[in-house]
Amino acid sequence: MNNRENRTLKRETRSKLIAYAFILPALLFFLFIVAYPLFTVLWDSFQIKNLINPETQGFAGLDNYISVLQNPNFIPALWNTIGWTVLSVTGEYVLGITSALALNQKIKGRAIFRGIIIIPWVVPIVIAGMTWTWMLTPDYGVLNIWMADLGIIDEPYYWLGEKDTSLLTVVIVNIWRSFPFYTICFLAALQAVNREMVEAAAIDGAGIITRFRKIILPELKSVSMVLIFIHVIWTFINFDFIWIMTQGGPARASETLPIMIYKFAMEEFNVGIASALSSMMLAFMLLVFIMYYLYTSTKNKG
């Protein structure tokens, strides 16, 4: 090996070391903040672990998973979680894109509206949840009073206290809070749409719906996919809104899987079962991620 080759090797080694040094902080973050808790949850899901009964410990095999699947509240909670996620993300998407298109028009006071629309998204969830709960109360809530005065309902209705409407009501509140995020993202994406092309299509006789479907919507496809993907995850694992507004009630009618996990872990202290359900949710989310990855990579190849 001559000197030149030697120098090249040293340079390569040094470059690699520098690369590792750059990765080190992120790796430490990943190991301590993500990997360790994740591994602990997976490990605990196969253990008998009850904080109240520490004497009974040991390997549980698949017992915790079987307990979760046999729990009579699991299937209703799974359907509630799916319904909660699908309805929330759909509502947010529709409202987000509609408001973005409206705010993209040259209207008077557009800057003010663009500023105002972000407000629901910056209100802390606890404050938003408690305020909506108060507004929806049948006996002294302003929304019920207004709706009754306007003749929309005959008498005040307990939106959060009835089995048929409790989850749907929280979905609406969740849509109200989350759609501004979509609006801002879509507004940014709309700035990239070629105005000349839209105007040319209009001159050629393309109607407003055709222009939206054929020119604008394809331009928003990428941002839509990212928004839907991250919101499916965020909504699926969301705990706080439902807990603050209904605690999963009445009669577990709005109980989702994260609420079940909380009850297993923090009320019954059965960490094994809580971890098993968490691992199942993790596996489901992983599946969604893999599907998304396969979809985008196939599309990119195409």
Next chain:
Amino acid sequence: MAQRLWKISIIPSFLFLLLLGACGGSSEESGKDNNQEGGGEDIVIDYWAAWDPGSQKAESSKEMINQYEEENPDITIDVQEINFDQMYDNLVTSINANDAPDISWGLGEWLGQFNGFGALMDLTDYVEDWEGSDQIPDNVLESLTIDGELKAVPNYLGNRGLVYNEKMLNESGIDEPPETWDELMDMDGQIEEATGKKAFGIAGAGERAPQELIMYLAQNDLELAAEMEGGMFKNTWQENSDEMERATEVFQFYKDMLDNGLINSNASAWTWQEEDTNFALGEYAMVINGPWIRDTINSEGAIDEDNVSVTSPPANEVEATFLEISPFYLYENTEHPDEVWEFAKFMLSEEFQSEVNTDDSPLSDVQGEDDWGQSFNELTEIGTAFPQVSLGGITNAMEDALAMVLVNDEDPQEAAEFLSEEINNTLQKNGEFSEE
């Protein structure tokens, strides 16, 4: 260049590790000794309180704590204000991270859990040596005792009484509040016809719902979980048809209240907030409630406090009420158990209690000047508390059983059987079940 890059990456890594170290190391530092500049030792006591910020209780407590610090210059009380909704989660997390405070507020329902964690100090010897202990009713101390060891001391009592709007009752031609379930049930039409308002209120959900249910069960001479030999527990309704019949009667009572219009149809999902606020707004005439309802009545301003009175809850088989004991929990991990006990003793002194807990003191010598406090205090002797077991799964099952009859319109007997089975299942999971 390479050296600079190394430094750039090493510094954040080091800071990150430092952060982790700081998070994990707090248990060794909190609570605990700090060297003063003068070289003396300053003991810091971590105290988590759940008073309402700005309330009379909060302000007078702070004044008394300042006074205590002045009298004990080597002791600093580090007060953290945490509301009850967050207190439970914070305590559970800190206990399991071995980083509990030295002393905290809490609910009586948490006693079994915290004892199961092995988190609580044994206060038996301290209380035996304390002269003031004879001022605390025996049943209060018994409720805080597990396996012969006293595991907490009472902070204040939330005895439940029948709080009734005398004006509404009088307008309906009713002179006296109901003394029995039957009398209560007969009042529905009378009050609604005269005032247009409902007669009674309940909480069908949230923390308050199990507290009310245990009271009605006690009024029918039933225990949620009976203590058997060996300190283990069991629900015995399924083994005793008479008990099951009485448990069914309790759920039937709930169902009748709803079906007969005695209560608001929304009450099946009311939590304590709706129950208290609606009573304070004059939306119904009677409620089982605690001394704090006076503050809600005054803050809402819809009804006059002078029109509201307190008496024993309506009885069935026996007279009983829910004895809510809000305890001070003293934690095992403290480095200064004697000093923490001295601080707890100070908060249980007549001087402190007279300033802070005028209407709800656990001391028999400290009673409010007016009828209000006295009426509630007199109910202590008929008070029933939760059994000293881990209650998380049990209170969830109690809420579910109530929802079965109030929301799902299911058979009261099925609700009673479900509850009995779930209580024993939970006891079994927690290693507290008696096989007898």
